[in-house]
Amino acid sequence: MERTAKIVGSPVMKKDAMALVTGKPVYTDDIAPGDCLVVKVLRSPHAHALVEEIRTEGAKKVPGIVTVLTWKDVPGKRFTMAGQSYPEPSPYDRLILDRRVRFVGDAVAIVAGETEAAVDRALRLIKVSYQVLEPVLDFRTAKDNPILVHPEEDWKSLCPVGADNKRNLCASGCEKDGDVEAVLKTCDYVVERTYHTKANQQAMMETFRAFTTLDPYGRLVVTASTQVPFHVRRIIAHALDIPKAKVRVIKPRIGGGFGAKQTVVAEVYPAIVTWLTGRPAKIVYSRYESQIASSPRHEMEVKVRLGADKDGMIRAIDLYTLSNTGAYGEHGPTTVGLSGHKSIPLYGNAEAFRFTYDVVYTNRMSAGAYRGYGATQGLFAVESAVNELADMLHMDPVKLREKNMVREGNVMPAYYGEVANSCALDRCMAKAKEMFGWDEKFPAKDMGNGKVRGVGVAMSMQGSAIAGLDVGSATLKLNDDGFYSLLIGAADMGTGCDTTLAQVAADCLCCDLDNIVVHGVDTDVSPYDSGSYASSTAYLTGGAVVKTCDSMIAKIMEKGAEYLNSSADEVEFDGKRVYRLDGSGEISLRDIGNRAMCSNGYALEVTESNTSPSSPPPFMVGMAEVEVDMETGAVELLDYAAVVDCGTPLNPNLTRIQTEGGLAQGIGMALYEDITYSPKGQLYENSLMQYKIPSRQDVCPIRVEFESSYEKTGPFGAKSIGEVVINTPSPAIASAVAHAAGVYIRELPITAEKVYRGMNGKG
Amino acid sequence: MEINLTLNGKKIKAQIRPDELLLDFVRSQGCRSVKRGCETANCGLCTVWLDEKPVLSCSTLAARADGRTVTTLEGVAAEAEAFGAYLAEEGAEQCGFCSPGLIMNVLAMERELSDPSEEEIKEYLAGNLCRCTGYMGQLRAIRNYLNRKGGETDGENR
Numbered sequence A: 001m002e003r004t005a006k007i008v009g010s011p012v013m014k015k016d017a018m019a020l021v022t023g024k025p026v027y028t029d030d031i032a033p034g035d036c037l038v039v040k041v042l043r044s045p046h047a048h049a050l051v052e053e054i055r056t057e058g059a060k061k062v063p064g065i066v067t068v069l070t071w072k073d074v075p076g077k078r079f080t081m082a083g084q085s086y087p088e089p090s091p092y093d094r095l096i097l098d099r100r101v102r103f104v105g106d107a108v109a110i111v112a113g114e115t116e117a118a119v120d121r122a123l124r125l126i127k128v129s130y131q132v133l134e135p136v137l138d139f140r141t142a143k144d145n146p147i148l149v150h151p152e153e154d155w156k157s158l159c160p161v162g163a164d165n166k167r168n169l170c171a172s173g174c175e176k177d178g179d180v181e182a183v184l185k186t187c188d189y190v191v192e193r194t195y196h197t198k199a200n201q202q203a204m205m206e207t208f209r210a211f212t213t214l215d216p217y218g219r220l221v222v223t224a225s226t227q228v229p230f231h232v233r234r235i236i237a238h239a240l241d242i243p244k245a246k247v248r249v250i251k252p253r254i255g256g257g258f259g260a261k262q263t264v265v266a267e268v269y270p271a272i273v274t275w276l277t278g279r280p281a282k283i284v285y286s287r288y289e290s291q292i293a294s295s296p297r298h299e300m301e302v303k304v305r306l307g308a309d310k311d312g313m314i315r316a317i318d319l320y321t322l323s324n325t326g327a328y329g330e331h332g333p334t335t336v337g338l339s340g341h342k343s344i345p346l347y348g349n350a351e352a353f354r355f356t357y358d359v360v361y362t363n364r365m366s367a368g369a370y371r372g373y374g375a376t377q378g379l380f381a382v383e384s385a386v387n388e389l390a391d392m393l394h395m396d397p398v399k400l401r402e403k404n405m406v407r408e409g410n411v412m413p414a415y416y417g418e419v420a421n422s423c424a425l426d427r428c429m430a431k432a433k434e435m436f437g438w439d440e441k442f443p444a445k446d447m448g449n450g451k452v453r454g455v456g457v458a459m460s461m462q463g464s465a466i467a468g469l470d471v472g473s474a475t476l477k478l479n480d481d482g483f484y485s486l487l488i489g490a491a492d493m494g495t496g497c498d499t500t501l502a503q504v505a506a507d508c509l510c511c512d513l514d515n516i517v518v519h520g521v522d523t524d525v526s527p528y529d530s531g532s533y534a535s536s537t538a539y540l541t542g543g544a545v546v547k548t549c550d551s552m553i554a555k556i557m558e559k560g561a562e563y564l565n566s567s568a569d570e571v572e573f574d575g576k577r578v579y580r581l582d583g584s585g586e587i588s589l590r591d592i593g594n595r596a597m598c599s600n601g602y603a604l605e606v607t608e609s610n611t612s613p614s615s616p617p618p619f620m621v622g623m624a625e626v627e628v629d630m631e632t633g634a635v636e637l638l639d640y641a642a643v644v645d646c647g648t649p650l651n652p653n654l655t656r657i658q659t660e661g662g663l664a665q666g667i668g669m670a671l672y673e674d675i676t677y678s679p680k681g682q683l684y685e686n687s688l689m690q691y692k693i694p695s696r697q698d699v700c701p702i703r704v705e706f707e708s709s710y711e712k713t714g715p716f717g718a719k720s721i722g723e724v725v726i727n728t729p730s731p732a733i734a735s736a737v738a739h740a741a742g743v744y745i746r747e748l749p750i751t752a753e754k755v756y757r758g759m760n761g762k763g
Numbered sequence B: 001m002e003i004n005l006t007l008n009g010k011k012i013k014a015q016i017r018p019d020e021l022l023l024d025f026v027r028s029q030g031c032r033s034v035k036r037g038c039e040t041a042n043c044g045l046c047t048v049w050l051d052e053k054p055v056l057s058c059s060t061l062a063a064r065a066d067g068r069t070v071t072t073l074e075g076v077a078a079e080a081e082a083f084g085a086y087l088a089e090e091g092a093e094q095c096g097f098c099s100p101g102l103i104m105n106v107l108a109m110e111r112e113l114s115d116p117s118e119e120e121i122k123e124y125l126a127g128n129l130c131r132c133t134g135y136m137g138q139l140r141a142i143r144n145y146l147n148r149k150g151g152e153t154d155g156e157n158r
């Protein structure tokens, strides 16, 4: 049977769209049983302290309080909350409740009660005496600091990531190709700059939440707003020290994740309550908690040294990334890698590179996974440095990139030596230039009214799943009347993968989209999938769907042939029927489905898994135009144009929305979203009042186009889209501001104050 | 305390706590479309109508609804579906969590403003945050929806 893209590539509506837009009760808190205990967490007011004494009698006496748990009541086995494949690279450095608290907001006690009012009252009645310790707050002084964030002997690193808790190191390492120092010495120009990005919040509209119940078999059922149901199962089992067989995880509709929900931020609290009391329990994080005790982007300081000859050929790239994992190591060892692996390879002709990194513990909120996952930070640094190099050379940064960018067929030494088999970056650049009007606008224009407009450009790449590690799976069943059930273990978190994967299946099976029903994740039912992160779903699980459909077709032909008294090699399947090649008989899919329900010993059900030895990068180009008020330094974004190569867009509507949304988040990071702390380590931006995510008045027109390459190893030529789109705004906008105001902002966000100070020599 | 109100066209009598928020009250009455995204009146997810005017139910006491009319998305299901279809056609309900609040405000805007400009639309809806879509798709959907009456929907509008 021929495989042609018909439904793939068309802008079909998401299968759950109408339920979402009519406000149906489909999210975690909408479906939680009414008799759930309310669970809340008492949080530390200190950045670093030991709990000397904790008295809970008063709290327990509050009418309606069912349980109050402290560090004495939880298992003493350390685990990680990072949703990663086992053995996790993130160190085992957590307990559900620990005697040592490591950031302002760290968990001290868990309270569960019948009503919110009772729980709030009980929280106020818990008496804790702390031995307050000096914290490590500055990540630049954390490594080898005498104050240790994790002095405990049972701290454990499962993978060789260069971690050492006695040095405050969550990971460290160095990778290189060629002799960077020698090449840099012979370069005509060397740019050396340091860039700083903050611990931005994903700020998905649905905060962290989960509810837990015991089923009739005494198993713990966790219904959670998560991107990683199978990892939640393992992590809950580790945290509670119970067999994995005792845990089932269900994922309903998710109100956004962006990586935040790749960490098991909230699930352990109701889980332990239900496990110990047998009662249903629910936790819903407030926005305040989501801001101060969650899993934001790793703050990074990236030092770039870029060497080029006088014609602008980039010859060497040297990167040192210092990453702040905060109090716990979730995603610390892995995010840092992307700061180098997803930035250096954009420049295909460099003779040498070196990438060195340290990931340190501090007494700040623990970091986690956020769309872009380290690439965003690395690309802000490398793309900004390339823009500064261009300015130094008095060269158009687009031309500089055209000379140096990775092209289809290039080997990428800093990307595990993979070949860029599908790469339309050059076409993305050409298209962006044209739609943006780059040549007319570069570099700046004085508007004559105290305002100057400037333009900037940046490129970006990401991966498609983690090579050689991630697993995507699909199960397909043929039912009566010939409709299919597609079961997937990848989590649709609004991204629409339940629909796009069904599109892939429909084209493989030559049927209508409506002939495929999709079942979201339930770990008891769905086939194993690592989860929805690392830009894996379209590419990897999409590939699993293709494989599963191929096997299903073989089974249908087998069964059809049996019903036609032929053999499988004498028949063909066209999506609707199995027919004899000689034209002497046929049986419809409908009849096969129905007949197979009687007197049948051959299951029309298939599961296939998929993994990939490579992780083909999607690419993109972004261009920004800003207007700077030369008096105040205020920056207004006027235009943003982006062109993306994600291979074949499986659903152009959804890839477009992903791109527009990712760009808006990137714009927030570039211009608005700041993270600052009090001297004692308290986060100031603890609400959406202070933490300014862009409103619709803050984003300019975002214009998106696609220039598709064809990735042979992806389903219908697809690569990923989810993450690559967040990376270009920061460097492109920073460069646009530099062209307008002559000020290079190297620490995000780019505020009026910083620009003003730069213009007035107070930088 | 006891309040009497009309919720989505139905007269009801209910016992509430004096400090109960309208958001929690309507959810407890089964109006699960109403969402909470913050505690600081910044996100607009909790938008409902009080006497046909949009209010943030997270910063309105349930007691204030006494003797008045409260409408949630459940109460304007047909209209929600009509506009929602335009959102869905753009794929502009990504996670969908912000959709109910947005739709309540779009429908209120439609009643209040005739032929709003892009600036007016943005201003009217400024309080409705969305973290997923970057707002462009929502704007396309709103334009197409408002244009539908003139008979010409501009599907190419991107």
Ligand code: FES
Pocket: B035, B036, B037, B038, B039, B040, B041, B042, B043, B044, B045, B046, B047, B056, B057, B058, B059
């Ligand atoms: S819940 Fe955010 S404004 Fe009401």
Ligand code: FES
Pocket: A205, A255, A256, A494, B092, B093, B094, B095, B096, B097, B098, B099, B129, B130, B131, B132, B133
């Ligand atoms: S669609 Fe997710 S917040 Fe708007």
